Amino acid sequence: GEVIVSAPSAAAPDGLLRKVEQVNTVNGQVVVETSLATLDEAIDQGEISVNLPLSPSSIRSSIYSQGVYLVQGVNSIQSATFYFKIDDVLLYDGDGNTGTTNDQVRASGSIEIEPTINFDLRIRNSTLEKLLFTLSTREKIEIETEARFGFAELKREKELARFSLNPIVTSMGPVPVVLSPVLILFVGIDGNVNLSVSMGLTQEATLTGGIQYIDGRWAPVSQYSNQFQPEPPAVSAGGELKGYARARLQMLLYGIVGSYLQLDGYAKIESDLFATPWWQLFGGLEVSAGINMEVFSHNIASYEAPGVIGIKALLAQAESTPPPTATSIPPTPTPTATSIPPTPTPTAASIPPTPPPSSVFNPAEKVLIPAGSFQMGCDSSNPAESCNSNARPLHTVTLSAYSIDKYEVTNARYKACVDAGGCTALRSVNSSTRRPYYGTSTYADYPVVNVDWFQASAFCAWAGGRLPTEAEWEKAARGSSDTRKYPWGDSAPDCTKLNYEHYNAFGFEYCVGDTSRVGFYPSGASPYGVMDMAGNVYEWVNDWYGRDYYSVSPSVNPQGPATGEGRVLRGGSWMHDDYIVRSALRNAGSPIYWYIDGSGFRCVRSQ
DSSP states (O other): OOEEEEOOOSSOTTOEEEEEEEEEEETTEEEEEEEEOOHHHHOSSEEEEEEEEOOGGGEEEEEEOTTEEEEOSOSSSOTTSEEEEEEEEEEEETTSOTTOOTTEEEEEEEEEEEEEEEEEEEEETTEEEEEEEEEEEEEEEEEEEEEOSOEEEEEEEEEEEEEEEOOEEEEETTEEEEEEEEEEEEEEEEEEESSOEEEEEEEEEEEEEEEEEETTEEEEEEEEEEEEEEEEEEEOSOEEEEEEEEEEEEEEETTEEEEEEEEEEEEEEEEOTTSSSSEEEEEEEEEEEEEOGGGTOSSSOOEEEEEEEEEEEEEEEOOSOOOSOGGGSOOOOOOOGGGSOOOOOOOGGGOOOOOOOGGGOOTTOEEEEOSEEEEESOOTTSTTOOOOGGGOSOEEEEEOOEEEESSOOBHHHHHHHHHTTSSOOOSOOOOSSOSSOTTSSTTTTSBOOSOOHHHHHHHHHHTTOBOOOHHHHHHHHHOSSOOOSBTTBSSOOOTTTOOOEEEETTEEEESSSSOOOTTOOGGGOOTTOOOOOSSSSEEEEEEEOOTTGGGTOOSBSOOOOSSOSSEEEESOOTTOOTTTTSTTOOEEEOTTOOOTTTEEEOOEEEO
């Protein structure tokens, strides 16, 4: 039961933090069997604060891929920066022969990063009270991606380099605390191309991003300024292609991954020969973070913040007509079936029951939510819950009666609004894997995606309603009788209740890998019978997002703050896990952005 703690040594270069399980004598030698210990088992009380810039001089070991190298002393920020050149790295080769280049996807560019880590930790009475992990950096990413052939679906990521840095040793009283940073670089592509495309982008930012745990609550930390410099793309046909460069900083605690911060800069081209404009170039910056608590404390759940920073900006678009249609283009080579990753599909055991045909349901049907009170927010007394600070305190809210769409707004309903002149056209007719997705009879009863907040609000006004308030959305999802975790109750999600990302023995996988037809999961309905309130597509609501709004919101018909950091999104989507699809989970996005991976909505009417 005792704990062994040590500073780095030749035998244990990242130190030791181990609990003694058994001591035996074997052939005259003492054999000590140990298991992983946690810091709050080793330390009764103490506090550390680390603020340290990292530089190439602190590298203790490194691994490089071909075409990647570290340049020191020649870059646009300063000589202490990590500056990596990416020289024509091969991401995909359809026939495996590097001598034939018409079936290849390649990437070039550079990554500059000047990281400073901030790590604060406080333990009192063998209980973790505070944990802060942030990365402050000036960074610059230049990425050029070229696909020289058409492919139906392709997703490739390649690790470019991995650097283990010298351990950082500090102490809490007599106990050494050993932090070992690891910096990993990646480049990748995701998309489909009907013929060929090349694009480039320079993205620069000064930012601080990370997460903190204090007073029993997790919260993201973010501050940034950002700019993009696009290069005109060369596009010869329709499709989508996202090229990105990624820097991931892992902080090992006694050799175990305790936390990570990940920064992605990307360029994305979206092309549709029959749309106007026929191509658009986007730039983006995404920062995510996570904490693995198994090395800190057994009493606090691990935490991930996938959207600490999320930017997607339209940088350029076509001002001319598209090239000749596909019928005038000679056929191009395509990779064999074995080289195309299959679209994720549910196993036979997880396939939900087939819904009734579209002729027996009304996609515009509404459900009456009677006037009355309910408990809004996350219930920390519910042992099944894991509450974010922005979803607390749990509080009583009284609402007037209203009716809400039973189903998410479908492609067919939104198209009717566009045809009538009440809505603007979508900026993409594709979903994540279906091209086209909007405007076809096949997916008419599937939820519309690629809508920004203004488009969602305009549709609801055209349909004689409005977007729901955040409180109206949550009551429709949860009901008024309890503080359930999900629309159906506290039981764990599965692919018979909703369309989401789930974990199995082989890792994470999607139930479907894209949207499902609305109403496809009747066993996941809310107490009022409202469908798809968890998963499938994220749903815009009317409110501005305020992180601490629940502590000051009125108890009767709250409308949200007067302004905020973005508009609220609720319910999670097909690409989110059981944590994100909870009924109390709050998220937000810029009202001008639209998300191909699932931004939809539903409408309400006051009674």
